[in-house]
Amino acid sequence: MDSRFEEKEFVACCGSIKFAQQLAAAAGGSDNLEELVETARDIWFNKVDVNGWLEAFAAHPQIGQTSSPNTNTETSAQWSKGEQSTALATSTHSTLQELFDWNAQYRQKFGFVFLICASGRTTPEILSELKMRYSNRPIVELEIAAQEQMKITELRLAKLFAIKTTSKINNEI
């Protein structure tokens, strides 16, 4: 299969190296978004182990911020900023402070950053979700976080796919 996508582009979609390597090997040449996403879901939920999940979570900035010490690519940082644009536009000094405090409490309980597919969600919505999820058992919350990570990955794969398709059309004109 020709390689349309590089492993490092998949790392920008989901920061687990195992995920990116396996996706590049299985669907690096795919020209079908649906198939690409299907393969990505199978790898993420069935093949990546808990260490890979934690590695991917660690690549995200804390919600309300736009960069993380572990954000592994520039693309990932830019996408994160875009995904949080509604939240940032609807935040005030006091809601941001509340988000910051709850984030710290969340990380203290669960050992990883609070993860939510923020696209189109306001800061009050995100805060209320965080407070609700805080009462979960750690194993339950781990699985929810992995599902949120997959939603983020799907949005990013779609963006990556669109970029590749546009550049292919431009090259052919």
Place this chain on the structure above:
Amino acid sequence: MDSRFEEKEFVACCGSIKFAQQLAAAAGGSDNLEELVETARDIWFNKVDVNGWLEAFAAHPQIGQTSSPNTNTETSAQWSKGEQSTALATSTHSTLQELFDWNAQYRQKFGFVFLICASGRTTPEILSELKMRYSNRPIVELEIAAQEQMKITELRLAKLFAIKTTSKINNEI
């Protein structure tokens, strides 16, 4: 509450430091085994995060062996040997080799050692359980491993409790 149990004694029962600290704080003076186990279950399943679970798993030797580079106490290593006595008595060179190979495969897929409450179980039983569990999704297997860890912890808490009770009686005679 008087301290009957020390934190390091709880570490020998379950290698998560967070678990041992919280149990010592909540029930270090308990003279009721049922209450001690109940508190331990609550801490393990509701309060220890996934990093603590992985830390506890890492303190176990691979099944079929009796020491781990991470086994954090001498007591833990001795208990592990006792728990595996049936397995060791029922193993042959070839089943031990098979166990070794499947363990390696398991660790490769899940990122942690295969954990089973081996007490009273033969090597063929353990092998068949390992092969069955190998097909699980990583998140499912993580929760099963945590349940097995809790069974081991309960047996060890009961042993610890018995030792303390005997020594108290001896001191009083």
